[in-house]
Amino acid sequence: MAGTGKSTISRTIARELAEKKRLAASFFFTRGKKDISHSRMFFTTIAAQLANSLPVLRASISDAIDNNSDIFQQGLREQWNQLILNPLKSAPTQSIQLVVVIDALDECDSMQDIQLILQLIAEAKDLDTVRIKIFLTSRPEVPIFDGFRQLSGEAYQDFILHNIPLDTVNGDISTFFRQKLSPLKAKHGQGTPWPDEQIIGKLVERAAGLFIYAATTLRFIQGGIDSPEEQLSLILSASKPSRSATAHLDGIYTTLLQHAVLGNWDDQECEQLARRFRQVVGSIVVMFNTMPARNLAQLLQIRFNMVARTLDSLRSVLNVPENESEPVRLFHLSFRDFLQDPQRCSNPRFQIDEKERHTSLFRKCMEHISELQENICHLWGPGVLITEIPDDTIQKCIPPHVQYACRYWFDHFRLGNPVQEDIKIIRQFLEQHFLHWLEGLSLIGEISNGAHVIIAVEEILSVSCKADCFLQRIVLT
Numbered sequence: 050m051a052g053t054g055k056s057t058i059s060r061t062i063a064r065e066l067a068e069k070k071r072l073a074a075s076f077f078f079t080r081g082k083k084d085i086s087h088s089r090m091f092f093t094t095i096a097a098q099l100a101n102s103l104p105v106l107r108a109s110i111s112d113a114i115d116n117n118s119d120i121f122q123q124g125l126r127e128q129w130n131q132l133i134l135n136p137l138k139s140a141p142t143q144s145i146q147l148v149v150v151i152d153a154l155d156e157c158d159s160m161q162d163i164q165l166i167l168q169l170i171a172e173a174k175d176l177d178t179v180r181i182k183i184f185l186t187s188r189p190e191v192p193i194f195d196g197f198r199q200l201s202g203e204a205y206q207d208f209i210l211h212n213i214p215l216d217t218v219n220g221d222i223s224t225f226f227r228q229k230l231s232p233l234k235a236k237h238g239q240g241t242p243w244p245d246e247q248i249i250g251k252l253v254e255r256a257a258g259l260f261i262y263a264a265t266t267l268r269f270i271q272g273g274i275d276s277p278e279e280q281l282s283l284i285l286s287a288s289k290p291s292r293s294a295t296a297h298l299d300g301i302y303t304t305l306l307q308h309a310v311l312g313n314w315d316d317q318e319c320e321q322l323a324r325r326f327r328q329v330v331g332s333i334v335v336m337f338n339t340m341p342a343r344n345l346a347q348l349l350q351i352r353f354n355m356v357a358r359t360l361d362s363l364r365s366v367l368n369v370p371e372n373e374s375e376p377v378r379l380f381h382l383s384f385r386d387f388l389q390d391p392q393r394c395s396n397p398r399f400q401i402d403e404k405e406r407h408t409s410l411f412r413k414c415m416e417h418i419s420e421l422q423e424n425i426c427h428l429w430g431p432g433v434l435i436t437e438i439p440d441d442t443i444q445k446c447i448p449p450h451v452q453y454a455c456r457y458w459f460d461h462f463r464l465g466n467p468v469q470e471d472i473k474i475i476r477q478f479l480e481q482h483f484l485h486w487l488e489g490l491s492l493i494g495e496i497s498n499g500a501h502v503i504i505a506v507e508e509i510l511s512v513s514c515k516a517d518c519f520l521q522r523i524v525l526t
Contacts, residue, residue: 059152059186066148073147073181074098078156080382086337088162093121095149096132102147103179109136125162129169137179146180155187156382167196171205218258225260226252229267233277244281251285257297261381265298268365268380269305283308298383299393302366306399309362322359323398325351329359331401332410333367334385335464337457339376340449342369348413348450408465414458415474417451421485426492435492443492455489459502475506 059077066072074095077085084090100107113131114120120131151170157163173181187193197205226249233243244252256262270280284304310326311319328349333339340348346356360369360377368378379385387393388401426438426446447455462471478486490499 059150059184062148062184063150063152066150071145071147073102073149075150075152077152078154080156080158086156087158088125088166091157091166092125092128092132096128096136099133099136103140103143105140105143106136109139125165126169129172134169134172137173137176137181140178142177143179146182148182148184151183151185153187154185155190155193163193164196164199167193168199171200215258218260219253219256222256222258222260222263223249223253225263226267230270230277230281233271243278248281248285255284255297255300259298261383262298262301265301265305265365265380269301272364295383295387295393299387302384302387303394303396303399305363305365306396309365310359310399319398325355325359326399327401327406328409329356330363330367330388331406333377333379334388334401335403335406336410336453337460338453339378340453341374342377343373344449344453345377347448348410348417348453350413350416404464404466406465407461408467408471411458411461411465411467411471412474414454414461415478417454418458418478418486418489419482420451421447421455421482421489423485423488425485425489435494438492447489447492451489452493455486455493456495456498459505463505479506 059075063072063075075098076091076094079085096110100110110132113136117123117127117131120128123131149170154163154166157166170183170185173183197207226244230244252263252266256266266284269284270277275283284301306326310322314322328351329345332345332349342356342360343353346353349356360367363369366380366384368380370377388399389403391397391400394400426442428438462475465471487496487499490496
């Protein structure tokens with residue numbers, strides 16, 4: 050399946066299958082989000098869920114783990130065979146048909162893994178004992194098409210959302226606008242029908258079959274400081290974009306950013322607002338994990354009220370929870386794609402330079418890591434178990450933004466545009482705060498991540514002999 054709205058469909062289907070007790074397992078890929086942006090935990094997660102949904106598999110999966118102690122470090126094919134395919138083959142015959150939901154496979158960060166996953170899960174069609182179907186969604190990208198072309202025609206059926214007749218889609222979008230917009234006029238004390246059918250027709254035409262356009266338009270009209278009529282007027286008065294697959298969507302993103310971020314301020318103030326937009330929203334776009342606004346402000350070292358003001362103006366495209374302890378998220382990944390593509394985001398004030406943002410976040414992370422100290426949680430003695438330390442103590446001594454810095458500083462360095470000065474920062478870190486960082490990782494349960502980073506640092510950085518010898522000495526000890 051491909052097209053806008055696939056994740057919403059997947060979550061709805063997964064929820065309905067779970068209610069009917071037919072959901073075997075699910076995995077929702079999201080690019081740049083911790084353990085769900087890659088395939089390393091894909092089959093192990095599916096296997097764990099299968100053990101819960103099909104108790105008859107538990108013994109076989111448990112035996113596979115006992116007989117292959119390093120299965121979690123093995124390749125995808127070995128994990129698929131040992132943890133999933135073989136247990137399914139040996140299971141008693143089941144009468145009920147179960148479904149595995151895999152959402153946004155295109156968000157997996159390895160093209161080779163995507164094609165391998167498709168090849169492996171296609172083997173489920175030959176199972177005799179357990180009837181398993183795979184519901185998979187993806188954008189229509191080349192590796193996905195190539196992967197499916199390598200499968201036999203009987204292994205899969207495809208359903209392409211944008212092949213639905215446009216008249217059908219337009220009818221649904223028209224109903225959506227009519228039902229969602231009319232209550233807004235009544236809420237503002239005017240009982241006359243609004244908007245009229247002519248305006249509905251214009252909105253449907255601009256949506257061009259994209260529900261994400263309709264949803265973004267609605268949030269823009271609902272969330273503005275002006276009246277619904279004035280917000281709608283801004284959308285309708287915007288010049289029509291040139292024809293392209295995303296032209297109409299790009300047009301509304303441009304309109305709402307111009308209005309929400311820059312408004313009617315003078316050039317000097319607009320430049321400051323745009324710079325803060327690129328700092329705050331650009332960071333959300335490239336970060337590896339989401340976090341609440343207050344923690345984001347701490348990570349970026351920007352006053353919270355400035356971050357909050359930026360986020361509040363962008364509720365049309367950002368999910369900004371009223372509960373400050375919940376993370377800020379993008380409503381739709383198409384907004385991220387728009388900001389990172391200069392061909393689509395024509396105003397340079399809003400363009401997000403991905404590498405520049407990664408480098409900036411790397412430097413912020415290193416500043417926070419440099420604040421770590423020995424025995425940062427003030428433990429009462431050596432040999433204390435992590436399980437004996439209250440979680441609120443760890444959260445107080447290593448707050449979320451510092452935890453993020455500990456986990457992801459090297460990932461931001463790797464994906465940025467580092468200069469010689471950044472290498473000096475890492476050298477200084479190795480000499481002064483390396484053990485403090487390892488202690489921090491241990492306290493937040495991420496010590497294995499540190500081992501991977503150490504190996505990567507040795508492979509990528511051309512460090513001085515002194516720092517290189519230091520690193521080897523630490524690893525060996």
